[in-house]
Amino acid sequence: MQKASPIPTAPHTQGFLRRYIFTTDHKMIGRQYFFLSLAAVLVGAWLSLLMRIHIVWPKAALPFLGEIKPENYLAYLTMHGTLMVFFVLSMVPQNGFGTFFLPLQLGASEMAFPRLNMLGFSTALLSFFVLLAAFFAPGGPSGAGWTQYPPLSAIAAAGPGQALGTDLWLVSIGLFCLASIMSAINFVTTTLKRRAPGMTLMRMPLTCWAWFVTAVLILLAFGVLVAAVIMLMLDRHAGTSFFVPGGLLVSGKAVEHSGGSPLLWQHLFWFFGHPEVYIAILPAMGVTSHLLSTFARKPVFGYKAMVGATLAIGGLGFMVWGHHMFASGMDPHAGFAFSSLTTAIAVPSAVKTFNWVGTLYGGRIRYTTPLLFSVGFVSLFITGGLTGPLLAQPALDVYLHDTYFVVAHFHLIMAMAGLFAVFAATYFWFPKMFGRMLNERLGRLHFWLTLFGAYATFMPMHLLGIAGHPRRYSELTGVQYVTAMLPLQRFITLAAIVTLAAQLIFLINLFWSLRKGAAAEANPWRCTSLEWTLPSPAPKDGLTERNPFVSHGPYEYLPGAESDEDFVMQDAPAS
Amino acid sequence: MAIALRIALVLITLGCVFLFVSHPLWFPAGVSAQARPLDHDFYVAFWVLGALFIAGQLVLVWVLAKRSTNQRSTRNWYGNGRLEIGWTVIIATIFLWFHLSGGQLWSRMMSPVKEAGQLHIEVTGAQFQWYFRYPGPDGVFGRTEPVKFAKPEEGNPLGIDPADPAGRDDIVSTTMVLPVGRLVQLHLRAQDVVHSLFIPAMRFKQDTVPGMEIHSHLMPTQVGTFEIACAELCGLGHYRMRALVRVVSEAEFEKWLNAQISAPGQP
Numbered sequence: 001m002q003k004a005s006p007i008p009t010a011p012h013t014q015g016f017l018r019r020y021i022f023t024t025d026h027k028m029i030g031r032q033y034f035f036l037s038l039a040a041v042l043v044g045a046w047l048s049l050l051m052r053i054h055i056v057w058p059k060a061a062l063p064f065l066g067e068i069k070p071e072n073y074l075a076y077l078t079m080h081g082t083l084m085v086f087f088v089l090s091m092v093p094q095n096g097f098g099t100f101f102l103p104l105q106l107g108a109s110e111m112a113f114p115r116l117n118m119l120g121f122s123t124a125l126l127s128f129f130v131l132l133a134a135f136f137a138p139g140g141p142s143g144a145g146w147t148q149y150p151p152l153s154a155i156a157a158a159g160p161g162q163a164l165g166t167d168l169w170l171v172s173i174g175l176f177c178l179a180s181i182m183s184a185i186n187f188v189t190t191t192l193k194r195r196a197p198g199m200t201l202m203r204m205p206l207t208c209w210a211w212f213v214t215a216v217l218i219l220l221a222f223g224v225l226v227a228a229v230i231m232l233m234l235d236r237h238a239g240t241s242f243f244v245p246g247g248l249l250v251s252g253k254a255v256e257h258s259g260g261s262p263l264l265w266q267h268l269f270w271f272f273g274h275p276e277v278y279i280a281i282l283p284a285m286g287v288t289s290h291l292l293s294t295f296a297r298k299p300v301f302g303y304k305a306m307v308g309a310t311l312a313i314g315g316l317g318f319m320v321w322g323h324h325m326f327a328s329g330m331d332p333h334a335g336f337a338f339s340s341l342t343t344a345i346a347v348p349s350a351v352k353t354f355n356w357v358g359t360l361y362g363g364r365i366r367y368t369t370p371l372l373f374s375v376g377f378v379s380l381f382i383t384g385g386l387t388g389p390l391l392a393q394p395a396l397d398v399y400l401h402d403t404y405f406v407v408a409h410f411h412l413i414m415a416m417a418g419l420f421a422v423f424a425a426t427y428f429w430f431p432k433m434f435g436r437m438l439n440e441r442l443g444r445l446h447f448w449l450t451l452f453g454a455y456a457t458f459m460p461m462h463l464l465g466i467a468g469h470p471r472r473y474s475e476l477t478g479v480q481y482v483t484a485m486l487p488l489q490r491f492i493t494l495a496a497i498v499t500l501a502a503q504l505i506f507l508i509n510l511f512w513s514l515r516k517g518a519a520a521e522a523n524p525w526r527c528t529s530l531e532w533t534l535p536s537p538a539p540k541d542g543l544t545e546r547n548p549f550v551s552h553g554p555y556e557y558l559p560g561a562e563s564d565e566d567f568v569m570q571d572a573p574a575s
Numbered sequence: 576m577a578i579a580l581r582i583a584l585v586l587i588t589l590g591c592v593f594l595f596v597s598h599p600l601w602f603p604a605g606v607s608a609q610a611r612p613l614d615h616d617f618y619v620a621f622w623v624l625g626a627l628f629i630a631g632q633l634v635l636v637w638v639l640a641k642r643s644t645n646q647r648s649t650r651n652w653y654g655n656g657r658l659e660i661g662w663t664v665i666i667a668t669i670f671l672w673f674h675l676s677g678g679q680l681w682s683r684m685m686s687p688v689k690e691a692g693q694l695h696i697e698v699t700g701a702q703f704q705w706y707f708r709y710p711g712p713d714g715v716f717g718r719t720e721p722v723k724f725a726k727p728e729e730g731n732p733l734g735i736d737p738a739d740p741a742g743r744d745d746i747v748s749t750t751m752v753l754p755v756g757r758l759v760q761l762h763l764r765a766q767d768v769v770h771s772l773f774i775p776a777m778r779f780k781q782d783t784v785p786g787m788e789i790h791s792h793l794m795p796t797q798v799g800t801f802e803i804a805c806a807e808l809c810g811l812g813h814y815r816m817r818a819l820v821r822v823v824s825e826a827e828f829e830k831w832l833n834a835q836i837s838a839p840g841q842p
Contacts, residue, residue: 071811145808151785152768152810158702159810245786247722249734250767251702254722262769262784302654305663327771327806328782329763329789332685336678343674350666351659353631358654360638367576375635379584382631383591386624389670393677395684396617398780402771402806444576448583455587459594467600468775472808478815479804481603481775488599559652 024114027538029121030100031433036125037096038510040087043132047080049500052493056486058475071160073474074143078161079131081146082169086176087128089418090276093283094218095124095183097425098211100433100538102187104531105205107196107571109544112189120182127175130168137164145472147273150243150265154235157251167236170229177226180218187215196530196543196571198550202307203570205529205554206300209307210286213314217275217282220318225272228265235260266328270321278317280414282310284421285352288377290554291424292356294527295371296363297566299555302355309348309355316345326394327401335394342392349385353378364566368525369443373424376451377417383455384412387462402472405465408458416454423450423506430513431520435537438517442509446502453499460488460495528556528567546571581636588632595625606801606822607777608794609684614778616680623673688792690758696751697762699733700770700783703812705803706733709746711836717742721766733766746835751803751820753795754828763789771807774820782807795822 023029053060054068054076061067068076103111111117134141143161144153148169156163191212195204204212234240235257243265246258293300300306322330322338356378365371387409391397400406423446430438469485476482476489523532530548531538551574558566605614651658697708697716710716718736725734735742753759763772765783773780774793781791805816823831 070814074808074811074813143811149769149808152808155768158768247720248767248785249701249721249725252727261786263787299653301651302659305654305659327780329784329787332681335685336681339678339681340674343670346670347663347667350670351663354659354662354666355654357634357638358651358658360635362638362641362651365577365639367580372576372580375580375584375639378635379587379632382635383628386628386631389673390617390620390624392674393616393620393681395613395677395680396620398684399613399617399775399778401780402773448579451583452587455590459591463594463598463600466598466602468603468773468804470773470804470806473814475814478812479802479817481802482804482814485600 022118024110024118025540026099026103026111026114026117027433027540027542029117030096030098032121033091033096033099033124034433036121036128037088037092040083040091040128044080044083044088045500045503047076047083049497051076051080052496054474055476056490056493058477070474071140071143074145074159074472075141075161075165077472078142078145078169079134082131082173084415085146085276085280086173087124087131089280089414090180091124092422093287093418093425094187094211094214094279095120095180097207097287097429098187098214098283099183101429101531102208102211103190103194104534104538104542105208105529106191106194107199107530107543107548107550108190108194109542110194111186112194113186116182117186120179120186123175123179123182127172127179130175131172134161134165134168134172137161137168139163139165142166142169147269148232148265149269150232150235150260150262151248151250151255154232154244154257155248155250155255156236157253167233170233170236174226174229174233177222177229180222181226184215184218184222187211188219191215196548196550199570202304203550203553205286206289206303206306206310207283207286207529209310210282213310214279214282217279217314217317221272221275221279224268228268228272231268232265263325263328263330266325267321270324271318273324274321275317277410277414278313280418282313284377284418285310287421287425287428288356288374289352289359290529291370291374291428292359292378293555293557294428294525295366295368295374296360297366297557298359298363299553299557300355301358301361302351303553303555305351306355309351312348313345316341316348320345323392323394323397326397332394339392339394343389346385346389346392349388353382353385368427369438369440369447370424370428370525372444372447373420373427376447377420377424379451380412380417380420380454383459384409384414384417388413400465402470403465404461404469404471407471408461408465411458411461412454416458420450420454423447426510428525431524431536432531432534432538434514434517435520436513436517437520437524438513439509442505446505446509449502449505450499453495453502456495457492457499460492464488526564526567528552528570529554530570533569533571577639581639584632584636584639588629592625592629603776603801605776605778606795606797606799607774607779608796610776610778610796612680612683616677619676620673623669687790688758693758693760694754695760695762697764698751698772698783699764699766700772700805700809700816701732701766702768702810703805703816704732705749705751705772705805705816705818707748707751707818708733709748709832709835710741711744711746713741713744715741716762717745725766744836746832748835749818751818752828752831753793753820753822754825755795755798755822757794757825759793759795761791761793763791768809769807770805770809770816773804773806774801775804776801777820780806795820798822798824
C-alpha cells in the first residue's frame with residue numbers, strides 16, 4: 001500500500017510563544033518535560049556532590065559556597081530526594097517520553113486533552129520554581145527529608161528550614177500532584193480512546209502498557225498524597241491535629257496540638273510513596289523491553305507475561321507500603337502481611353528479568369549505546385532487586401532500616417536502573433525528538449564510566465549499612481563506630497565524583513548533537529513502532545495525515561533474516 | 576563491543592563478590608539474645624541472594640555471548656509457555672520459602688515474653704538526647720507531663736510530676752545500664768519528634784513515636800559498653816544523638832542502682 005505523503009503544513013505561522021511555550025502540541029510538551037527534568041537532575045546531582053563532599057570533608061571550604069553546615073546538608077538531602085524522585089524519576093520516563101511518544105505509538109493524532117496537557121506542564125513548572133524558591137527562604141529549605149515525617153515537618157520550631165522552607169515544599173508537592181494527575185488523566189483517556197484502528201490493547205508496545213498502568217497508579221497514589229500534604233498544611237497553619245499528638249515539648253516550648261498520630265502521615269505518605277517507586281520504574285521497564293527487542297532483532301520474549309507482570313506489579317504495588325514501617329511501631333501482624341505481599345511482588349519483577357534475558361537469547365544483537373544502557377539496566381535491576389526480598393523480611397529490615405543498606409538498595413534499583421533506562425531512551429529517541437543522532441562514541445564512553453561508577457558508588461554502601469551506619473547523618477563525628485567508617489565513605493565520595501563528572505560527557509553530547517549531530521533518517525534503528533513511520537524530527541502534525549491502520553503486533557522481527565529489512569512495521573499491510 | 580560488555584559484567588560481578596568476601600566493614604559482634612538467630616537469617620539470605628546475583632549476572636553474560644542462531648524456525652521466538660511457567664514457579668517457591676523462614680524469626684522477635692525478675696526501662700527520645708528511666712524500688716513509673724514540669728535547667732527533663740509518689744524514686748539516666756542475662760522490657764516514647772533507638776551490637780532498632788508508648792524487649796548476653804545511635808531523622812543534631820549501653824554483672828548493676836537511689840543523677 002502506498003502511503004499518502006503528509007501534506008506539508010505551513011510550519012512557521014505560529015509565533016514563538018505559541019510554538020514553544022503555550023503549546024498544546026504533545027511533542028513540544030514532551031520536550032518541555034524533558035528539559036525540565038534535565039534542569040532538575042542537574043540541581044539534584046549538584047546537591048548530591050555537595051553532600052558527598054560534606055560527609056567526608058566537613059571542614060572543606062568550597063569555592064563560592066564556603067563551608068557546608070549540618071543544616072545545609074539536611075536541606076540538600078531533602079531537595080536532592082525531592083528533585084530526583086518527583087522531577088526526574090517520575091517525570092522524564094512518564095511525562096517526558098510518554099507525552100511525546102504515547103500518542104505516536106498508539107497511532108493517535110494528539111493527546112485526548114491537549115489543553116489539559118499544557119496546563120499539566122505549566123503546573124509542574126510552577127511546582128519546580130516553588131520548590132527551588134525554598135533556597136531563598138529564611139532558614140533555607142526544609143531539612144526533614146523527602147518523606148517529611150511529622151512532628152518534625154509539622155512544627156516550625158523543630159529545626160531550621162521547618163518554617164517557610166517546609167511550607168514551600170508542601171505547596172510545591174501539592175502542585176506537582178495536581179500536575180501529575182492532569183497528565184495521568186490524559187494518558188489513560190488517550191490509551192483507552194485514541195488508539196488507531198487495529199491497535200488492539202495486545203498490539204500496544206510494552207512502553208504504552210507501562211505508561212498506561214503508571215498513569216493509573218498516579219491517579220490513585222497522587223490523590224492520596226495531595227490529601228496528605230493539605231492535612232499537614234492545616235496542621236501547620238489552621239490548628240488541626242491530624243499528625244501531631246498532645247503534650248509535646250519542642251525546643252523547650254509546649255506545642256498546641258492534641259490527638260493526632262504521626263503514624264497516620266507515614267501510612268498516607270507510603271500509600272503514595274511505594275506506588276511512586278513503580279511509577280518511576282514501570283516506564284523504565286517498558287523502555288527496556290522495547291529496546292532490547294529492537295536491538296536484539298527479536299520479539300519481546302513472553303509479551304503476554306510482560307503485560308501480566310506490569311499489571312501485577314501495578315496492583316501489588318498498592319499493598320506493600322507498610323514495608324517502609326516495620327520499625328515504626330506498627331502492629332507486627334500487619335508487618336507480616338506487608339512482608340508477604342512485598343515478597344510476592346518480587347515474582348513478577350523476576351518474570352520480567354527472565355523475559356529480558358529470553359529476549360536477548362539468540363538475538364542478532366546490535367551493540368548501540370541504547371542497547372548498552374538497556375543491558376546496564378538489567379544488570380542493575382538484578383543487583384538492586386535482589387536486596388529487595390532481604391529487606392522484605394521484617395526481622396532483617398528492622399536492623400537495616402534507615403541505614404546505608406537501604407540507600408544502596410533504592411539507589412541501585414530505582415535511581416541507577418531508572419536513569420540507565422532514561423539514558424537508553426534518550427539515545428534511542430533523540431533522533432525522533434530532535435532530528436539528529438547523538439554521538440555514539442561519546443555515548444559509549446558515557447556508558448562505561450557510568451556503569452562502573454554506579455557500581456563503585458553504591459555497592460560499598462551495603463557494607464556501611466550492615467555495619468550499622470544510619471542514613472541522613474550530616475557528619476560522621478557524632479557516633480564513634482560511624483566515625484570509623486570514614487575511609488569507605490571517602491572511597492564512595494571519590495567514586496561519586498568520577499561518576500558525576502562522566503555525566504558531563506552526556507551533557508556535551510546532548511547539546512553538541514542538538515546543533516551539530518548527524519541528521520537522523522526516519523527509522524535509524526529499524527524499529528517497528530509507529531513513531532518511526534514519521535520523518536525525524538516528528539513533524540508538528542504528527543500522525544494526523546497518515547491515519548495509520550495497524551495490522552501487526554509491536555515486535556515482529558523476522559527469524560533468520562539477514563538483511564536490514566528484518567522487521568514488519570506495525571502499520572504495514574497485513575500479508 | 577560485545578566482548579567488552581561481557582568482560583565488564585564479569586568484572587563487576589567479581590568486584591562485588593570480592594567486596595563482600597573481603598568486607599572491610601561488617602556487623603559488630605552480636606551481644607543480645609536475638610543477635611544469633613538474626614545473623615543466621617541474614618547469612619541464609621546473603622548466600623541465597625548472593626548466589627542468585629552471581630547466577631543472574633552470569634546468565635546475562637551468557638546470553639550476550641550466545642551466537643546468533645540465525646534460526647529460521649519461530650520456536651521460542653515469541654515465548655515458551657512451559658519455560659515461562661517453570662521459572663515463575665521456581666522463583667516463587669524460592670521466595671515463598673525464604674519469606675516463611677524469615678517470618679518465623681519475626682514472630683519470635685515480636686512475641687511478648689515475660690520472665691521473673693525482668694527489668695522495666697522507659698526510653699525517651701528528645702532532640703538530641705536519650706533518657707533512660709528506671710522505676711526505682713517501688714517498681715512503678717511516676718506520672719510525667721513534660722509540658723508542665725520539664726522546665727529547662729531544673730534537672731527534670733522528662734517532666735516527672737513531683738506530686739506523684741510513684742515518681743519520687745524514679746531514676747533517670749543518660750546511659751542505659753543493663754544487667755547481663757536479664758530480660759529487659761522497654762517502654763519507648765518520644766518527647767518531640769520521631770526518633771529511633773538503634774543499638775547495632777544488640778541488633779535492636781525501634782522507632783520512638785510521640786504520642787505512643789511502644790513496648791519491646793531486649794536480653795543482653797555479654798558484658799561491655801556499646802553505642803546507641805539515632806536512626807530516624809530528627810533534626811539538626813540527628814547525627815550526634817548518641818548514648819551508651821553499659822552491660823554489667825548483676826552485682827555491679829545492683830551497686831549502680833543503689834548509688835542512683837542515694838545520689839540521683841550520677842551516671
